[in-house]
Amino acid sequence: MNNHQNSFSPPIRILATRRRRRTVSARLRSGVLEVMVPASMSVAERERWVELMRERIERQMRRKLPTDQRLAERAKRLNDRYFAGRLSWTSIGYTDTVSLWGSCTFTIGAIRVASRMKAFPDWVVDYVLMHELTHLVHSNHGPAFHEMLDRYPMAERAKGYLIAAQQLSQMPGGA
Ligand SMILES: [Zn+2]
Numbered sequence: 001m002n003n004h005q006n007s008f009s010p011p012i013r014i015l016a017t018r019r020r021r022r023t024v025s026a027r028l029r030s031g032v033l034e035v036m037v038p039a040s041m042s043v044a045e046r047e048r049w050v051e052l053m054r055e056r057i058e059r060q061m062r063r064k065l066p067t068d069q070r071l072a073e074r075a076k077r078l079n080d081r082y083f084a085g086r087l088s089w090t091s092i093g094y095t096d097t098v099s100l101w102g103s104c105t106f107t108i109g110a111i112r113v114a115s116r117m118k119a120f121p122d123w124v125v126d127y128v129l130m131h132e133l134t135h136l137v138h139s140n141h142g143p144a145f146h147e148m149l150d151r152y153p154m155a156e157r158a159k160g161y162l163i164a165a166q167q168l169s170q171m172p173g174g175a
Contacts, residue, residue, distance in 0.1 A: 008058040012050055016041070026053035033057065068093035071113055074122065075129050082151050087136050094118065101162060104132035106139050120165070127158030 011032045016039040026035045035050050071092050079087045089109040096115045103112045111132045117125055130152045138145040149155060 008054070008061065010054075012054070014046055014050065016046075024049045024053070026057060028057055071111075071125070071129065074126055075111065075133060078126060078129055078133055078152075082130065082148075083133065083137075087133055089133075089136060100166075102128040102132045104135040106135045109136060116169075120161075123154045124158045124161050127152055127155055128162075130155070 010028065013032050013034045015034055015036045017036060018039045020036060020038040021040075022038060024035065024037050024041075026033060028034075033050075033054060035046075035053050037046050037049060041049075071094065075089070075092055079085055089111050091109075092111040093113070094115045094117075095112040097112075101114050101117060104110070111129070113125065113128055113132070117128065130149055134145055134149045137148060152158075
């Protein structure tokens with residue numbers, strides 16, 4: 001993984017328009033950052049705005065990105081911390097098709113987390129990941145499974161959170 005976090009540097013096109021008096025706006029279009037500036041704006045000012053807009057769009061993109069990458073990074077941290085980095089999996093990602101919170105096809109090492117968990121706090125997502133990672137060692141839910149899973153300190157709180165979330169979603173009008 002060498003997708004560096006700070007590498008958002010799209011090609012930039014500056015569009016200067018006479019219709020525009022003061023405001024600056026920007027959009028990402030086919031991977032090009034277009035920055036609309038007033039024609040009267042100086043080069044130095046344009047450059048300052050381009051950098052501001054680039055940062056703003058980068059922040060927006062990051063906020064929208066509770067992606068599979070997020071899961072992969074969190075799973076790696078958990079693996080290092082609780083499994084001495086011994087586990088390996090073939091794929092990890094969000095999906096709409098799991099019936100509850102997560103699933104692990106331990107024979108092929110595919111971990112799936114319910115898409116509706118994208119809005120959940122990290123420590124709850126970590127608990128579900130811990131559950132699925134533990135399945136890479138123990139396929140069933142026996143005592144050894146639970147002993148391993150309960151090394152995650154927030155396990156009890158996370159279980160409570162998930163039970164509450166589940167009940168809310170089953171209420172009339174719930175999501
Ligand atoms: Zn399970």
